[in-house]
Amino acid sequence: MQIGVVMGGISTEKEVSYLTGKYIIESLDKDKYEILPIPINTKYELIDRVKCLEFAFIALHGSFGEDGQIQAILESIGVPYSGCGVLSSALCMDKDTSKKVFVAENIKTPRWIMVRREEEINYAKIEDMGYPVMVKPNNGGSSIGITLVNHKEELDKAVKEALKYDEEVMIEEYIKGEEITCCMLNGEVLPILSIKTKEEFFNYSSKYDDNGAEENAIELPEPLQKNVEEICKRCWESFKLRVYGRIDMIIKDGEVYVLEINTLPGMTKNSLFPKSAKAFGLSFSELLDKIIESSLNTSKY
Structure with missing residues (x-):
């Protein structure tokens, strides 16, 4: 089967994408697949480069x-692809x-407000939430543009920084508590990972540098473990996820707060999903096989 690994792109996470693509290419079974690296720098070059692929x-x-x-482009030209739908x-x-x-x-999820410019900041609502607060671009990942704000005086600068990366x-x-992440494959929860970092929060360097954070598979106490797994499955169903995804959470005083869902989680050598799969007994190559097989089985194109 001919597989194109589409990487690069146009976002602020381009560097991470190349790391993910490189690790996927290195790990795919060369006896099973003909592997084509497909680096892209614009939206417009995509169709010509992928239209003849058996799988992206x-x-x-x-x-x-x-x-x-x-995903919408690949569906429109009939090319099956990995992961979640549009x-x-x-x-x-x-x-x-x-x-x-x-x-x-x-x-449960942490409380929040949205702003499009600095002048929209509602300081009264933020005082009600209480400091510190997280300031982040609405659309983005890899902790790029995120600031932990401890005092009101730091807020304007943090919002201005985040607005460099997004319009909202x-x-x-x-929520200060135990940070965990839950990787899911075909609707099943893989081993939960505990994340401990020396930084104030799980930032870019914590995620991608060697020894940037301590990430270990854990078994939570029975009622909490069951609750976390149930929340994961509710997220899977509510968002109509398919194939694989990662759900980030914080546990505080026995309460579970969902932060976000990642439909294309990082797949670098330091990424969380390969670590969770390994704890489950899957090598990275085997994980990629399962993602490809499941994506083809659930694809309508």
């Missing part, structure tokens, strides 16, 4: 990767919309 493995992150755009990708990429779905489904900025209640 999407190694993009951020805009025109996780937001449903590339709707799921778009919903999960938009943090504000994701949170509205969480609330509608009675899934989320100001979110900071």
Whole structure:
């Protein structure tokens, strides 16, 4: 089977995408697949480069990767691709919309407000949430453009920084607790990973540098483990996820808060999903096989 690994793209996460693509290419079984690296720098070069593929493995992150755009293009030209579909990708990429779905489904999530410019900051609402708060671009990942704000005086600068990366900025209640991530494959929860970092939060260097964070598979106490797994499955169903995804959470005082859902989680050598799969007993090559097989089985194109 001929597989094109689409990487690069146009987002601020381009560098991470190339790392993901490189690791996927190195790990795919050369006896099973004819592998074609497909680096892209614009939206417009995509169709000509992928239209003859048997399968596109999407190694993009951020805009025109996780937001449903590339998925829609691939569906329109009949090329099967890895991971979630258009709707799921778009919903999960938009943090504000994701949170509205969480609330509608009675899934706990930190409180938040949205702003489009500095003048819209509602300081009274933020005081009600209490400092510190997280300031982040609404559409984005890899912790790019995110700031932990401890005092009111730092807020304007943090919002201005986040607006460099997106037209909308989320100001979110900071929940200090145990950070975990739950990787899901075909609707099943893989081993939960605990994340411990020396930084104030799980930032870019924590995610991608060697020894940037301590990430270990854990078994939570029985009632909490069951609750986390149930929340994961509710997220899977509510967002109509398919094939694979990663759900980031914080646990505080026994309460579980969902932060966000990643429909194209990082697949670098330091990424969380390969670590969770390994704890489950899957090598990275075997994980890629399962993603390809499941994507083909669920594809309508």
